[in-house]
Amino acid sequence: MPAQGLDDLIGLLSSRGYEVWGARERDDALGLMPIETAAELPRGRVEAAEAGRVRLVEGPRDAVFDHTLPMHGLKRLVHPAEEKLYATGPDLVARDEAVAANPVAVLGVRPCDLAALETLTQVFEGGPYSDTRYRQRRDALFLVAVNCMRPAATCFCASMHTGPRAEAGFDLSLDELLDGDRHVFLVTAGSARGREILAELPGEAACAADLDAAEAGSRACAAAQQRRMVEGVEGLLKRNLEHPHWSEVAERCLSCANCTMVCPTCFCNTLEDRSSLDGAEAERWRRWDSCFTLDFSYLHGGAVRRETASRYRQWMTHKLSHWHDQFGMSGCVGCGRCIGWCPVGIDITAEAAAIAASEQGQTRSGDET
Amino acid sequence: MKPTLAVWKFSSCDGCQLTLLDCEDELLELAETVTIAHFLEATRSRQPGPYDISLVEGSVTTAGEVERIRQIRRDSRLLVTIGACATAGGVQALRNARDHAAFKAAVYPSPQFIDALDTSTPIADHVPVDFELRGCPIDKRQLLETITALLKGRKPVLPDYSQCVECKLAGTVCVMVAHATPCMGPVTQGGCGNLCPRVGRGCYGCFGPKENANTEMLAAEFAALGADRRTIRDLFGNVTAGAPAFAAERARHDG
Known part of the structure; x- marks a missing residue:
């Protein structure tokens, strides 16, 4: 898919009723919030992150997704910071507050955040009781993953085996390939509804060289991580x-x-x-x-x-x-x-x-x- | 018979009492629920005690106030202190570690007429207090929650977490991490509704120290961000400067 295809992707998701969210610059940090066009994504910007410091600076190249993570992950979307569960009156009958789970497509979910969502699913649904509010919100999500090509200094997903390449858990995943004037996205479908969207996106079938470049980018990103969790x-x-x-x-x-x-x-x-x-x-x-x-x-x-x-x-x-x-x-x-x-x-x-x-x-x- | 509510003022600016009048929508309902027996900022009519709930604003700064708070305590079933003055001594507690006589001489042409104690102290230093509402001024929602809960005999929901939790619940970007702005939030009790960080300013510490406040490490971080000794001293020297945790940290950067 050519780089301009991101706007086609946003359009296809919008036409299917999704509000599209992505990382946007706000108050000198990245926040996960609604976007209307790909131009709102922090193209060319990266985090100069260190322990106790997260600053956005100009990156070395004009990539859309060289930045890494918004301050909050997907947690807010599936487990809100505050929510009313129910109300009651003199009759002492609990009236459940309906979950307002409008369909949201998140563009640019990183492999670590996909893994975090799997973790939350295990927490809220893995036991004998299932949190129905979580499930309603989770079902409302369409996830467009982005495989990381550049780690922040605070990243250590490689040592936790959650990234920098997403193997599953997404509807679509993107690899951003930027080589001189050639700027394309390798798009992979991970679900039936992802395949539907993929079929309508512009572009052609990926060549072996592009697949190799994507894999190599992930390996380089893993190798470039400065932090790791100790074994065991x-x-x-x-x-x-x-x-x-x-x-x-x-x-x-x-x-x-x-x-x-x-x-x-x-x-x-x-x-x-x-x-x-x-x-x-x-x-x-x-x-x-x-x-x-x-x-x-x-x-x-x-x-x-x-x-x-x-x-x-x-x-x-x-x-x-x-x-x-x-x-x-x-x-x-x-x-x-x-x-x-x-x-x-x-x-x-x-x-x-x-x-x-x-x-x-x-x-x-x-x-x- | 409706429960009675009394509002008292000590050394203070009246801003916390004003929060009660600021309740606007809820004020009429409150007036129907309780008898406002003593509230000079709102009405001249006064009823004698005892009172079910007394809200006390201000710090103790004169010998007369020491006597008056004891009488109010005797007249009140529940005594709730409201605001930074009543709970920490207020900005006027900055004189506590200084030469009060020199201040009086510097400010007043005839200092011999100033009849004030050398210290400004919170109400709890003088009488037992049932609940404290922090803030400068207090938060309207916390005030209504406290009155509502006390009238029903349940514990008010007053979080003891840091200002940082309020920021994160609201999605506010951390001004220290993202902007290198010194912020008192990590050692300050939340409750104000995230007023300063959400407009890009560091927290001033109006709600006073949170429990377990690690002021020493935060001060070291301020220094790492480039704040000099005087700046750090002044960050711990706002309206809750008299709170022990902040007073001790302020002293470490004084002189």
């Missing part, structure tokens, strides 16, 4: 629940909860009841919660996790270790948002590496004696 982190953290490093992290951690808010898989929420002044009407709301707050661990008589060290440990061990026990998979997809959007730049890969290094150090000193 699930067991590593379980063996080190009393490690002094948790207190060391707590000296830096602000317990502000930013990491959990931007994490595309952090699903914790709380229920709040609101009532009218006269007490005749009441509503139940659900909103995102975070294990970094005091209230989160409030049980009868007080909060269990008073110290920041125990909150950080709870988050990281749940994400990387106990998620396996609970959901049969890792809770981390390697998107690096928690690293970039932490105001003080705490790096989950570095914290894991520090604990791993101390273990190796202990083994060595044990060998010597």
Whole structure:
């Protein structure tokens, strides 16, 4: 598909009733929001991301998708930050709030965010009870993935085996091939409705050279990642629940909860009841919660996790270790948002590496004696 | 008989009481639900105590106020302090760590007539307080939620999370991470409705320290962003400068 085909794609999706969303520049950052034309995408812009810093700058070339991730992933679309669940009155009959799940096509979903969506599906539907509100919103999504050709410095999907190439979980996927004046997209369908759209897109069948170039781009992107999660982190953290490093992290951690808010898989929420002044009407709301707050661990008589060290440990061990026990998979997809959007730049890969290094150090000193 | 509500003013600017009048749509309903027994900003008519709920604005800055708050406490079933002055001492608490006599001499031609304590202190330093509403001014929704909950005998829903959570719930871009703007949000309790960061400004800390506020690390980050000592001191020296966590951090960057 020629580069201009992006607008054809947006048009085809719109004509099928989808509101098309993509990454757009807003307040000097990328936000996931509705777009009308491909010209609104941050062409040529990339994130100069580091621990605690996310800045948008001019990239080295004129690619549409050299940027990586909007601040929030798909989580907001399937698990809103706040929502009313039901209302009730003097009859005490709960009236469910209908889910307003308008069809949305997201253009430019990265492989890590696709993996995060799979993770959320496992969380909301994997057990004996299924969250019907999640399913209605998930069914309303049409996903156009983009395979990454350039990592941000905070990316570590290769070590989490979630990217930089999407194998499944999309309706369409794009590889952006930019070579001199030639600017095309390799389009792959991953579902029946994706194939319908693909059949109507301009362009011709892909040649072997383009397929090779796409694969090579993904390999180069994986190789260029500066961060990686240590091998065997699930067991590593379980063996080190009393490690002094948790207190060391707590000296830096602000317990502000930013990491959990931007994490595309952090699903914790709380229920709040609101009532009218006269007490005749009441509503139940659900909103995102975070294990970094005091209230989160409030049980009868007080909060269990008073110290920041125990909150950080709870988050990281749940994400990387106990998620396996609970959901049969890792809770981390390697998107690096928690690293970039932490105001003080705490790096989950570095914290894991520090604990791993101390273990190796202990083994060595044990060998010597 | 309807429950009675009283509103009291100590050393303050009246802005928090004004939030009650700002309720507009809900004000008439509130007036039907409770008897407003004492609220000088709204009416001259006064009814004697006891009162079911007292809302107390302002800090304690004179010997007379020390006596008056004790009487109000005796007259009130529930005492709720409202705003940064009542909960942290207000901007006037900046004098607490300074030479009060020198301030008086610098400001007033006849300082001998100024009958004020050397410190400005929150209400809770003087009498037991049932609930605190933070903010400068307080948030209207939190005020209505608190009155509604207390009238029904349930616990008000008042989050103790950081301002960052409010930003992220609202989808506001982090001004520190994306713009390198020093922001008090990570150590400040949320509740204002994300007022400053959503227009690209750093949080001023009006709601005071969140629990577990790691001010030392945030101050180090301000320095890494290029803020000098005085700037860092002043960031911790706004309307909640008297709150212990902020006062201690401010002191580390003073002088």
